[in-house]
Amino acid sequence: MSASERPGKGLSRLLTLAILIAVFALAPAALYLAGRSYLYQVANLIMIFALLSASMHLVTGVAGLLQLGHAAFYGVGAYTAALLATRFGLPFPATMPLAGLAAALVAFLVALPTMRLVSIYFAVATLGIGQMLYLIMLNWVDVTKGPNGILLFNALRIFNFDASKPAIAYYVVAVVTVVSILVIHRLSHSYYGNALRALREDDQCAEAMGVETVRLKIQSFTISGFFAGVAGALWAHTAGYVSPADFSFTVSILILSMVVLGGLGSLPGAIVGAVILIGLPELLREFKAGDYRNLIIGLVLFSVILFLPRGLIGEASALDLMRRQFAGAWRRAPDRRGGMGWR
Amino acid sequence: MxxxxxxxxxxxxxxxxxxxxxxxxxxxxxxxxxxxxxxxxxxxxxxxxxxxxxxxxxxxxxxxxxxxxxxxxxxxxxxxVGRTFQNLRIFPNMSVFDNVSVGAIGAQGVGVVSTLLRRRGPAEAISEQTWAALRAVGLEAQATELAANLSYGRRKYLEIARALALDPxxxxxxxxxxxxxxxxxxxxxxxxxxxxxxxxxxxxxxxxxxxxxxxxxxxxxxxxxxxxxxxxxxxxxxxxxxxxxxxxxxx
Missing domain, CATH: 3.40.50.300 (P-loop containing nucleotide triphosphate hydrolases)
Incomplete structure (x- = not known):
């Protein structure tokens, strides 16, 4: 073990290799053999939600901030990409980073005033802001075309190359998703990740150890917003259509359910959670499971928190996190200056 | 003086x-x-x-x-100034090493950019300080163990090690x-x-x-x-x- 490595935390190279082979060779081969373009859409959706789940993992699973408005940042990214593509004719390689930056900027502005809120108050603030952004998408008809949504023609264009064929689009989504998740992995499996974990475990104590808690919370929230925005661009360009319904509160809860099902603090868990919660309803489509989807997701979230609080492979208990969220709620700030709920 | x-x-x-x-x-x-x-x-x-x-x-x-x-x-x-708490406040879901590393992280600071670029310098400094603190309290053998699994007495030393990792x-x-x-x-x-x-x-x-x-x-x-x-x-x-x-x- 080299001196700079944290013991027992390296993602084994073998596992990385296996995942890369599955994503870049086995899955496309299976999709090609199945030969149905609908399955490509499902595969893209799974990868997009894996990225959404991975980005929420950083802020909720690792840093312990209950984020109830993640879908809104996903939406900011999707609308940014759609508008840049339709109004200014920008190609995907330009809209994607700009979508990420737009979502990151909104996340940063949201984080500045809310990060000093204690636990559950912060969660409620993210819920409210998520709904506000959703309502803007719905009602700012001049820009977003309201509930009609925005249609992108010739959606996935990489400069002059048309990548919208399902097999090629799959690879575009796969490359962006894998690279983004590797970046998130590097952040969460490092001393930086340790500092964020300390916030989740006991942020006051972390502050006494010299950790700049508010700065780190704002940073992780912003980074998480960036990748949600990138996922939004992927969605806009592969689906070819964005409308507010895709970024509603239920989608935020869906992403949260993925993180909780996989287990708080586990990046592989967050990805497995996305695969299960997107893949399973598709498999059950023939049984009209789609009609009950939100009901099923709610039941999954509820039962996982109660009966499997560490999720499938998590490192921290979701039940404990929830409990602490509420326990902190009626504790006054130690100086009793700021009212209830403020640090 | x-x-x-x-x-x-x-x-x-x-x-x-x-x-x-x-x-x-x-x-x-x-x-x-x-x-x-x-x-x-x-x-x-x-x-x-x-x-x-x-x-x-x-x-x-x-x-x-x-x-x-x-x-x-x-x-x-x-x-x-390093401190411990009256009612033990360790990070239960983190390993002993990771617990103590937080003190060193607090002292050295961590950045997004240096983490993404995998700069050796800062990471090595944190690691050295963490190992030194673990050795000082005699917890180096349990470095990879989950903090929640330590006995009450050992947890006290874990908390002291975390404060020592600040190099106070x-x-x-x-x-x-x-x-x-x-x-x-x-x-x-x-x-x-x-x-x-x-x-x-x-x-x-x-x-x-x-x-x-x-x-x-x-x-x-x-x-x-x-x-x-x-x-x-x-x-x-x-x-x-x-x-x-x-x-x-x-x-």
């Missing part, structure tokens, strides 16, 4: 209650000072005032000649012997003495009179938020005011 930590006329009121009432005290470089007092005397409040958790109502606190009572807890930690000049220990049996307390006393010999200045807040009297060079006694004694252990032991505060004897 100038004081490392000096507390000047510090007062802290909570509503109508004066928890700390005009306390003045100091701690010199390389001194091991005990802070004792009956329950509710304001020991932990004073502690939280020093480490920046609670703002003062009046007075000032200086560390190395710098006024620190307006600073945030992390700034005070950066200046070289002043270590403040909040009731480290609480919940330990006599043998464990004896072991802790030897350990604190060793830390002190190693060059650390220590402020020890403690309930256990025996521990304080046996290892401290000087003892400050608080009662109802006021300082009632400040002298070497032998003198404090015989002080009628101290006896009265502890035993409630009428004089």
């Amino acid at each position: 100038t004081a490392l930590l000096s507390i000047e006329g510090v007062t802290r009121r909570f509503g109508g209650l004066t928890a700390i009432d005009d306390v003045t005290a100091s701690l010199r470089h390389h001194e091991l000072v005990g802070l004792i007092g009956p329950n509710g005397a304001g020991k932990t409040t004073l502690f939280n005032l020093i480490s920046g958790f609670t703002p003062l109502s009046a007075g000032a606190i200086y560390f190395k000649g710098r006024r620190i009572d307006r600073l945030k807890p992390f700034d005070i930690a950066h200046l070289g 000049e002043l270590l403040i220990l909040d009731e480290p012997a609480a919940g330990l049996n006599d043998t464990e307390t004896q072991g802790l006393a030897d350990f604190i003495r060793r830390l002190h010999k190693g060059g650390l200045s220590i402020l020890l807040v403690e309930h256990d009179m025996k521990l304080v009297m046996s290892i401290c060079q000087r003892v400050v006694v608080l009662a109802s938020g006021r300082k009632i004694a400040d002298a070497p252990p032998a003198v404090v032991k015989a002080d009628p005011a101290v006896l009265e505060a502890y035993l409630g004897v009428e004089t």
